[in-house]
Amino acid sequence: MNPNDGFRELDREECLRLLSRVPIGRVVHTRHALPAVQPINFSLDADSAVVMRTSADSELAAAIDGEVIAFEADEVDAAAHSGWSVVVTGRAAMVTDPVEHGRLTRTGPRSWVASPEEVFIRVEPELVTGRQLAGGRSVYGLGLSSS
Amino acid sequence: MNPNDGFRELDREECLRLLSRVPIGRVVHTRHALPAVQPINFSLDADSAVVMRTSADSELAAAIDGEVIAFEADEVDAAAHSGWSVVVTGRAAMVTDPVEHGRLTRTGPRSWVASPEEVFIRVEPELVTGRQLAGGRSVYGLGLSSS
Numbered sequence: 001m002n003p004n005d006g007f008r009e010l011d012r013e014e015c016l017r018l019l020s021r022v023p024i025g026r027v028v029h030t031r032h033a034l035p036a037v038q039p040i041n042f043s044l045d046a047d048s049a050v051v052m053r054t055s056a057d058s059e060l061a062a063a064i065d066g067e068v069i070a071f072e073a074d075e076v077d078a079a080a081h082s083g084w085s086v087v088v089t090g091r092a093a094m095v096t097d098p099v100e101h102g103r104l105t106r107t108g109p110r111s112w113v114a115s116p117e118e119v120f121i122r123v124e125p126e127l128v129t130g131r132q133l134a135g136g137r138s139v140y141g142l143g144l145s146s147s
Numbered sequence: 148m149n150p151n152d153g154f155r156e157l158d159r160e161e162c163l164r165l166l167s168r169v170p171i172g173r174v175v176h177t178r179h180a181l182p183a184v185q186p187i188n189f190s191l192d193a194d195s196a197v198v199m200r201t202s203a204d205s206e207l208a209a210a211i212d213g214e215v216i217a218f219e220a221d222e223v224d225a226a227a228h229s230g231w232s233v234v235v236t237g238r239a240a241m242v243t244d245p246v247e248h249g250r251l252t253r254t255g256p257r258s259w260v261a262s263p264e265e266v267f268i269r270v271e272p273e274l275v276t277g278r279q280l281a282g283g284r285s286v287y288g289l290g291l292s293s294s
Contacts (some may be wrong), residue, residue: 006202006260023225026232028175028182034274035175035217037184039232041225055153070182078170078188081259085173085186112228112280113153127181133259 010130015086016048018075018130023109025050025073029064036063042071043109050088050123051108055115064092064121071123076133083133090126094119157277162233163195165222165277170256172197172220176211183210189218190256197235197270198255202262211239211268218270223280230280237273241266 010018019025027038038060043051050071054060069092076083095101104120111118157165166172174185185207189199197218201207216239223230242248251267258265 024223026173026184026219026221028184034236034276035234037173037175037217037219037232037234038278039221039223039230039280041228070184072173072184074173074186076171076186081188083186085184087182087184089181129181131185133186 007131007133010084010086010132012128015088015128015130016044016125018084019050019073019086019088020044022073022075025071027052027060027064028070028072029067031059031063041109041112042073043107045104045108045122048125048128049090050125051104052121052123053104053109053111053118054121055111055113056117056119057115061094061119061121065094067092069123081133084130085133086128086130088123088125088128090124092121092123094121154278154280157231157233157279159275162235162275162277163191163272165231166197166220166233166235167191169220169222172218174199174207174211175217175219176214178206178210188256188259189220190254192251192255192269195272195275196237197272198251199268199270200251200256200258200265201268202258202260203264203266204262208241208266208268212241214239216270228280231277232280233275233277235270235272235275237271239268239270241268 023041024039025042027040029036040052045051071088074083074085108120170188171186172189174187176183187199189197192198218235221230221232255267
């Protein structure tokens with residue numbers, strides 16, 4: 001079997017570094033018993049948790065609070081056949097502490113759909129995995145580095 | 148509850164039209180008991196099935212053949228807070244018929260990592276859902292159309 005299907009596995013540090021470069025990721029969860037994938041803007045907290053912001057009464061908040069979910073982000077160049085993808089898997093939790101909420105209001109992601117009452121949702125980075133796809137040539141021959 | 152969290156639900160036709168515009172999507176499945184999300188190039192078949200191309204011995208092919216999976220694609224403008232996301236849910240199946248394989252060699256997606264033996268995987272569009280996010284303003288006020 002083609003090892004890793006032509007992908008180079010990334011270590012945790014590389015994954016988090018790449019993740020910090022993009023503004024959009026995708027929450028992977030279940031909605032009405034079906035797989036749901038929702039793009040959303042996010043930021044990384046100081047402890048590398050994924051932070052999202054949504055209205056307090058959103059369907060998303062209700063669906064994922066307390067659940068183990070996957071959060072994915074990627075950058076893919078279709079023309080060059082290259083890119084990377086990172087998945088953070090961990091438990092999502094609404095931030096209920098007012099001090100933490102205040103902190104994230106200053107440091108966290110902006111809201112896309114303003115609503116009267118917003119909450120932050122943090123996803124603990126319990127498992128962080130990633131892959132880098134090198135287009136067309138041997139992964140090792142491309143001299144890919146973490147920079 | 149904010150209806151659909153500020154998203155406008157898209158009908159099947161709109162979803163497939165949007166899906167046909169992008170070269171990359173993501174396979175959402177399970178790998179080593181964990182959620183796996185893998186970006187991959189694809190095309191839509193004449194019957195709107197999602198078509199992927201991979202090496203015959205790939206981990207991906209082994210993982211999803213015969214399984215119900217989700218395939219997601221999106222276009223998101225982080226600055227404008229707008230975009231769309233479509234999810235096709237259906238059973239994935241390796242194409243084994245040589246005539247079909249020949250047809251897809253001509254009409255299907257190109258392979259990113261050339262391998263001696265490649266297969267096509269089709270995902271039946273059993274369920275096609277999508278959402279369009281309008282940035283910051285009422286969805287209805289933006290006059291969004293299908294064009």
